[in-house]
Amino acid sequence: MTTQDPGKLMAKADKLTKLSFTRWNADWKNATALYEQAAVGYRFKKENEKAKEAFEKASKGQEMISSPWDAAKHMESAASLAKELGHWNEVSDFYRKASELYRECGRSQPASDALGKGASALEDTNPDEAVRLYIDACEILEEDGKEQMAFDLYRAATSTYVKLERYTDAATLLLRWGVAADKCNAVNSQCKAYLSAIIIYLYMHDFQQAQKCYNDCSQVGAFLSSDQGRCARKLLSAYEEGDIEEIKRLAQPSPITHLDHVIIKLARKLPTGDLKELEKEEDKETLDENDLT
Amino acid sequence: MSVIDILTRVDAICKKYEKYDVERLNGDNVAGDDAFARLYASVDLDVESALQKAETASQEKNRAAVVALNAEIRRTKARLLEEVPKLQRLALKKVKGLSKEELSTRNDLVLALPDRIQSIPDGSTNGAKATGSWTASASRTEIRFDSTSDGRFESEYFQQTEESNQFRQEYEMRKMKQDQGLDIISEGLDTLQNMAHDMNEELDRQVPLMDEIDSKVDKATSDLKNTNVRLKETVNQLRSSRNFCIDIILLYIILGIAAYLYNVLKK
Numbered sequence: 001m002t003t004q005d006p007g008k009l010m011a012k013a014d015k016l017t018k019l020s021f022t023r024w025n026a027d028w029k030n031a032t033a034l035y036e037q038a039a040v041g042y043r044f045k046k047e048n049e050k051a052k053e054a055f056e057k058a059s060k061g062q063e064m065i066s067s068p069w070d071a072a073k074h075m076e077s078a079a080s081l082a083k084e085l086g087h088w089n090e091v092s093d094f095y096r097k098a099s100e101l102y103r104e105c106g107r108s109q110p111a112s113d114a115l116g117k118g119a120s121a122l123e124d125t126n127p128d129e130a131v132r133l134y135i136d137a138c139e140i141l142e143e144d145g146k147e148q149m150a151f152d153l154y155r156a157a158t159s160t161y162v163k164l165e166r167y168t169d170a171a172t173l174l175l176r177w178g179v180a181a182d183k184c185n186a187v188n189s190q191c192k193a194y195l196s197a198i199i200i201y202l203y204m205h206d207f208q209q210a211q212k213c214y215n216d217c218s219q220v221g222a223f224l225s226s227d228q229g230r231c232a233r234k235l236l237s238a239y240e241e242g243d244i245e246e247i248k249r250l251a252q253p254s255p256i257t258h259l260d261h262v263i264i265k266l267a268r269k270l271p272t273g274d275l276k277e278l279e280k281e282e283d284k285e286t287l288d289e290n291d292l293t
Numbered sequence: 294m295s296v297i298d299i300l301t302r303v304d305a306i307c308k309k310y311e312k313y314d315v316e317r318l319n320g321d322n323v324a325g326d327d328a329f330a331r332l333y334a335s336v337d338l339d340v341e342s343a344l345q346k347a348e349t350a351s352q353e354k355n356r357a358a359v360v361a362l363n364a365e366i367r368r369t370k371a372r373l374l375e376e377v378p379k380l381q382r383l384a385l386k387k388v389k390g391l392s393k394e395e396l397s398t399r400n401d402l403v404l405a406l407p408d409r410i411q412s413i414p415d416g417s418t419n420g421a422k423a424t425g426s427w428t429a430s431a432s433r434t435e436i437r438f439d440s441t442s443d444g445r446f447e448s449e450y451f452q453q454t455e456e457s458n459q460f461r462q463e464y465e466m467r468k469m470k471q472d473q474g475l476d477i478i479s480e481g482l483d484t485l486q487n488m489a490h491d492m493n494e495e496l497d498r499q500v501p502l503m504d505e506i507d508s509k510v511d512k513a514t515s516d517l518k519n520t521n522v523r524l525k526e527t528v529n530q531l532r533s534s535r536n537f538c539i540d541i542i543l544l545y546i547i548l549g550i551a552a553y554l555y556n557v558l559k560k
Contacts, residue, residue: 148497187490255483258483
């Protein structure tokens with residue numbers, strides 16, 4: 001049977017499933033088996049479009065015979081084929097469907113994996129969708145209490161945000177990462193996440209925000225007393241003094257070198273020439289004082 | 294005569310001839326009249342004692358003793374140098390019963406004193422003496438450093454031969470190299486610490502996974518064992534000799550029938 005032409009298999013399977021006069025109940029079981037074979041055959045022959053369709057139908061069949069696990073698996077294969085074909089919206093749809101099916105099985109890890117795969121597939125072409133997928137994946141894991149696995153997803157999502165230059169979103173995501181790390185007592189990752197957030201705020205020339213962020217993060221005792229906290233403190237004080245050399249010097253050694261490379265790039269560019277603005281702000285303040293007095 | 298009698302007689306004689314006792318007279322004179330003379334005499338005494346100590350130091354074999362003696366000498370020298378300005382002031386004061394010549398000689402004496410004091414050998418001959426740094430030397434004596442400290446580079450007690458200069462340079466070079474090496478080590482340690490933290494978190498992440506794997510594999514092994522036992526039973530049943538013999542007999546019968554038919558058809 002496997003050597004049969006996949007087209008024939010597909011036709012046969014379609015016949016089995018189509019409800020007609022002579023057939024009152026669609027025979028999904030056999031149909032599914034036929035669909036699977038057809039899909040494999042098509043993939044072997046590299047006819048991706050048809051293979052994708054076959055996988056879709058196989059997945060539907062598995063759903064009908066209530067085996068969501070296999071259905072999800074087929075969906076994933078369909079999605080990867082769609083990726084190769086370049087049908088990006090289909091990719092995201094398929095991966096989401098697969099993830100839902102996995103959740104039906106009660107297996108959150110594969111669910112988030114599916115979303116993660118979808119997101120990485122879509123990173124270049126549709127980064128917004130990719131980021132949404134990442135965040136959904138993180139949420140799935142957090143619901144299930146498996147935050148540890150979410151670290152990689154957070155990291156990928158942050159780098160996507162930074163590529164998109166949506167820095168506020170990136171910083172917020174980093175703070176969420178910090179929360180997740182806190183729940184699983186991953187102190188090092190937490191401190192790194194906070195330091196990265198502060199660096200991003202500084203990169204956006206938003207000094208007040210960076211200060212606020214630092215103050216918020218200092219509530220966490222672990223961050224306050226860690227290397228990263230110390231580095232952040234020094235950075236902020238250097239910024240206040242407008243000391244470019246100091247900032248450059250601080251960006252060189254660890255702990256910044258231990259952060260994600262995307263953040264390191266930002267940190268290297270850090271003294272982004274806006275110190276004068278900050279100084280001007282400060283000067284304005286002093287002028288006001290003078291006026292008052 | 295008893296001893297007591299001898300003693301009393303000696304005392305009486307001494308009293309009678311006191312005026313011929315030069316030293317005593319001088320001491321009395323000094324004590325009685327002159328602050329300057331008093332001070333000068335004491336300084337003189339000290340200088341003499343310091344010189345004596347220097348002599349013993351130069352003959353001493355034990356290095357530790359030499360060092361101790363030299364330290365004492367230096368202490369005394371510093372103290373005496375402190376006294377010299379006082380002496381100067383006193384020298385310029387006019388005292389009754391003193392001629393003008395004596396006054397000028399006193400001044401000269403005082404001026405000569407510092408040189409005399411400095412020339413007392415204390416185990417360190419220096420080419421670069423800071424003769425004006427009296428206060429510096431005074432403060433040095435209060436700070437009791439051992440010779441291994443490196444805070445006394447400008448001290449006049451530092452023997453600035455070529456050797457010591459080279460040694461100091463070498464010391465600084467080595468210190469710099471050590472600092473560089475330590476910096477590199479610290480960087481490496483930082484990286485190590487970071488990696489260790491990450492490994493820690495990774496392992497924490499994998500602990501629950503391992504537990505899951507453990508339970509699943511346990512379940513799988515028990516299933517397998519179960520299946521194996523059942524399979525064994527089934528195979529044994531199949532292989533029971535009775536069935537086997539029946540199988541063979543039937544096979545023979547079928548072959549016999551087939552051969553018979555074959556023969557019949559061939560004909």
